[in-house]
Amino acid sequence: xxxxxxxxxxxxxxxxxxxxxxxxGAPRTRASLAASTGLARSTIAARVDELMELGLVSPVAxxxxxxxxxxxxxxxxxxxxxxxxxDLGASHANVAVTDLAGTVLAEHGEPLDIxxxxxxVLGWMVDAGLALIDGLGRDRHELAAIGVGVxxxxxxxxxxxxxxxxxxxxxxxxxxxxVQQHLEVPVLVDNDVNIMALGERALAWPQVEHLMFVxxxxxxxxxxxxxxxxxxxxxxxxxxxxxxxxxRGSDVPCHCGNRGCLEALASxxxxxxxxxxxxxxxxxxxxxVELVKHGDIDAIQAVRxxxxxxxxxxxxxxxxxxxxxxxxxxxxxxxxxHLIAGVREVVYMRSMPLATEHLVIAASAAGENAAVxxxxxxxxxxxxxxEGIDALAAR
Amino acid sequence: xxxxxxxxxxxxxxxxxxxxxxxxGAPRTRASLAASTGLARSTIAARVDELMELGLVSPVAxxxxxxxxxxxxxxxxxxxxxxxxxDLGASHANVAVTDLAGTVLAEHGEPLDIxxxxxxVLGWMVDAGLALIDGLGRDRHELAAIGVGVxxxxxxxxxxxxxxxxxxxxxxxxxxxxVQQHLEVPVLVDNDVNIMALGERALAWPQVEHLMFVxxxxxxxxxxxxxxxxxxxxxxxxxxxxxxxxxRGSDVPCHCGNRGCLEALASxxxxxxxxxxxxxxxxxxxxxVELVKHGDIDAIQAVRxxxxxxxxxxxxxxxxxxxxxxxxxxxxxxxxxHLIAGVREVVYMRSMPLATEHLVIAASAAGENAAVxxxxxxxxxxxxxxEGIDALAAR
Numbered sequence: 001x002x003x004x005x006x007x008x009x010x011x012x013x014x015x016x017x018x019x020x021x022x023x024x025g026a027p028r029t030r031a032s033l034a035a036s037t038g039l040a041r042s043t044i045a046a047r048v049d050e051l052m053e054l055g056l057v058s059p060v061a062x063x064x065x066x067x068x069x070x071x072x073x074x075x076x077x078x079x080x081x082x083x084x085x086x087d088l089g090a091s092h093a094n095v096a097v098t099d100l101a102g103t104v105l106a107e108h109g110e111p112l113d114i115x116x117x118x119x120x121v122l123g124w125m126v127d128a129g130l131a132l133i134d135g136l137g138r139d140r141h142e143l144a145a146i147g148v149g150v151x152x153x154x155x156x157x158x159x160x161x162x163x164x165x166x167x168x169x170x171x172x173x174x175x176x177x178x179v180q181q182h183l184e185v186p187v188l189v190d191n192d193v194n195i196m197a198l199g200e201r202a203l204a205w206p207q208v209e210h211l212m213f214v215x216x217x218x219x220x221x222x223x224x225x226x227x228x229x230x231x232x233x234x235x236x237x238x239x240x241x242x243x244x245x246x247x248r249g250s251d252v253p254c255h256c257g258n259r260g261c262l263e264a265l266a267s268x269x270x271x272x273x274x275x276x277x278x279x280x281x282x283x284x285x286x287x288x289v290e291l292v293k294h295g296d297i298d299a300i301q302a303v304r305x306x307x308x309x310x311x312x313x314x315x316x317x318x319x320x321x322x323x324x325x326x327x328x329x330x331x332x333x334x335x336x337x338h339l340i341a342g343v344r345e346v347v348y349m350r351s352m353p354l355a356t357e358h359l360v361i362a363a364s365a366a367g368e369n370a371a372v373x374x375x376x377x378x379x380x381x382x383x384x385x386x387e388g389i390d391a392l393a394a395r
Numbered sequence: 396x397x398x399x400x401x402x403x404x405x406x407x408x409x410x411x412x413x414x415x416x417x418x419x420g421a422p423r424t425r426a427s428l429a430a431s432t433g434l435a436r437s438t439i440a441a442r443v444d445e446l447m448e449l450g451l452v453s454p455v456a457x458x459x460x461x462x463x464x465x466x467x468x469x470x471x472x473x474x475x476x477x478x479x480x481x482d483l484g485a486s487h488a489n490v491a492v493t494d495l496a497g498t499v500l501a502e503h504g505e506p507l508d509i510x511x512x513x514x515x516v517l518g519w520m521v522d523a524g525l526a527l528i529d530g531l532g533r534d535r536h537e538l539a540a541i542g543v544g545v546x547x548x549x550x551x552x553x554x555x556x557x558x559x560x561x562x563x564x565x566x567x568x569x570x571x572x573x574v575q576q577h578l579e580v581p582v583l584v585d586n587d588v589n590i591m592a593l594g595e596r597a598l599a600w601p602q603v604e605h606l607m608f609v610x611x612x613x614x615x616x617x618x619x620x621x622x623x624x625x626x627x628x629x630x631x632x633x634x635x636x637x638x639x640x641x642x643r644g645s646d647v648p649c650h651c652g653n654r655g656c657l658e659a660l661a662s663x664x665x666x667x668x669x670x671x672x673x674x675x676x677x678x679x680x681x682x683x684v685e686l687v688k689h690g691d692i693d694a695i696q697a698v699r700x701x702x703x704x705x706x707x708x709x710x711x712x713x714x715x716x717x718x719x720x721x722x723x724x725x726x727x728x729x730x731x732x733h734l735i736a737g738v739r740e741v742v743y744m745r746s747m748p749l750a751t752e753h754l755v756i757a758a759s760a761a762g763e764n765a766a767v768x769x770x771x772x773x774x775x776x777x778x779x780x781x782e783g784i785d786a787l788a789a790r
Contacts (some may be wrong), residue, residue, distance in 0.1 A: 320617070
């Protein structure tokens with residue numbers, strides 16, 4: 001990456017900067033912190049005290065410490081605060097409370113139509129979140145931030161959905177502003193596939209800097225992490241691959257008004273429709289998954305072909321983004337290896353050898369938990385950033 | 396972007412951190428620096444003095460200053476140091492000396508075959524660069540860094556080309572190590588299309604955070620700036636779109652061993668070959684450009700179709716990366732609006748409206764200077780980073 005400075009933390013307290021070294025969870029001594037920062041021992045001591053007062057850093061048992069001396073090692077205390085993570089889908093919503101390591105402490109999900117509009121859905125989210133916090137016996141003041149995923153494009157800097165096709169009433173709605181009338185903490189909002197990429201990486205590929213998460217369900221979309229950072233693009237719609245044209249389908253109409261879109265050929269409903277045209281009873285993606293699980297050969301072939309169509313588009317993605325991991329998730333991934341086999345077949349045949357030499361194409365490890373886990377990560381990244389720590393200290 | 400901390404500057408001198416506020420070139424007072432950093436006036440004064448001693452910051456004439464008082468405003472002094480920028484092409488090389496604002500002070504280019512190998516080519520670069528510096532009457536010690544673009548994939552962190560197809564003898568060659576035997580300054584190496592993206596942005600789109608530069612010449616490639624950062628991918632080959640398959644060309648063999656690659660249909664040599672098959676005398680991309688400039692209707696139609704093929708691939712790119720600017724450069728862009736008209740035709744027809752609502756597709760403004768300008772930017776970004784300033788201070 002180019003060394004373009006992206007805003008220094010000169011205005012911050014110093015303790016928040018020091019904390020950036022501790023947020024990985026590894027224990028450190030005052031001496032090692034002084035050595036790696038070049039700061040005076042007295043400065044380190046004062047800043048560690050400040051972080052311990054906030055509860056963000058705790059002493060760690062030290063085998064080498066003797067008798068009455070104070071413990072000499074410190075580490076992030078993941079239990080210091082909690083965050084609320086919400087995955088608001090088209091027809092189902094999940095909320096979870098996690099600690100600062102992303103460990104789920106409590107969760108709840110139920111059918112909920114996103115088309116009920118922002119006040120109804122966000123009101124449910126606030127109520128359900130508070131019920132989880134109360135149920136855990138935690139104080140509401142321990143809540144440090146809220147991460148929310150929604151099924152549409154989001155202007156991440158303001159948390160407002162922008163022209164979301166399946167979210168009537170949500171266009172430009174000030175999600176953080178509304179939620180903060182009830183819970184006065186930072187609210188981070190993002191597209192559901194973006195947060196699934198964050199969740200997948202946190203769970204299965206924490207060291208990977210270049211990861212693409214592909215969701216194959218009623219729609220098809222992707223979230224891209226490049227250079228360790230989620231890529232959102234100019235309008236927050238980076239990764240929106242559902243309407244890229246596939247060669248095979250030039251005559252298949254898509255709900256977007258074009259023809260031959262990936263989503264019109266390889267989504268769950270598209271595979272079901274193709275099977276119906278063969279006289280097979282399948283109405284939804286779930287029906288297709290069930291047929292595959294029962295060994296229906298036509299369904300297996302249709303899913304494999306959908307994988308090839310997705311692979312055709314992913315070949316361009318792999319060339320453009322050069323990821324080291326492509327994770328395939330979403331409800332259609334439950335059809336097992338057939339979908340991924342089709343993807344691999346085409347990507348490995350069509351890509352330049354250098355681009356695929358070290359490329360892993362794998363089923364999502366986070367599975368159905370990817371979105372909630374990613375929403376938690378979105379909130380935690382903010383809480384543990386220099387700005388987030390400064391905000392906690394100022395409360 | 397997610398607030399993942401990307402290495403703090405805790406180890407730096409403080410002056411280098413302060414300098415990040417000044418690197419934009421705008422004049423500031425000690426008081427305004429104190430206000431925006433929260434640092435004590437005495438600390439600011441000491442750090443400004445340190446930067447002035449390095450020559451990186453200079454007093455700026457202040458209309459309001461009175462009589463014998465010292466000048467109260469300071470700004471980056473772009474003349475404090477020079478950098479060497481080199482664009483090493485397949486058969487031609489350019490070097491330039493620029494100041495820290497990227498202004499070219501002297502330049503030189505000549506035919507040079509990259510296949511002569513790294514020692515011959517880099518030796519030429521060092522000699523030509525030193526001759527330019529001497530010719531300017533500048534001291535060699537004023538050289539702060541060297542930026543180099545090469546026509547192949549590069550592992551940017553080490554500056555080593557990786558499996559470059561048209562650079563025999565360069566695979567894994569330690570470019571920085573070799574150059575530093577002659578010039579002991581940081582050497583930054585990158586792929587030529589990546590540095591063209593940097594150059595195009597610096598010249599024409601300095602405020603744009605999401606830009607894609609497409610080079611159409613003997614080959615076809617792209618450089619992607621996303622969130623203000625150049626995207627290199629896991630193997631340094633992000634943007635390598637030349638071998639994505641185009642629907643129209645499924646039977647056209649490509650030198651990569653596959654069929655139907657974009658480069659086999661829309662590169663300069665590919666257009667020339669298509670014209671020859673129509674009985675028209677055209678052997679190179681330059682021949683095609685000359686035919687177009689003379690109004691040859693077959694050549695114009697062939698270039699327009701190449702634009703459509705490129706547009707087909709860029710439609711996927713636009714969906715994936717969501718840029719706000721796509722700049723088309725390289726030698727075939729000299730064919731004028733016909734190439735870009737073809738690109739626009741397909742991208743605007745095939746993309747989702749939200750992705751193209753604010754999308755600009757334009758000819759490169761930097762033109763043939765994009766690469767040298769970008770190599771200069773690569774070097775300058777490094778020099779002005781906290782690490783770069785610390786290194787200058789330590790010399």
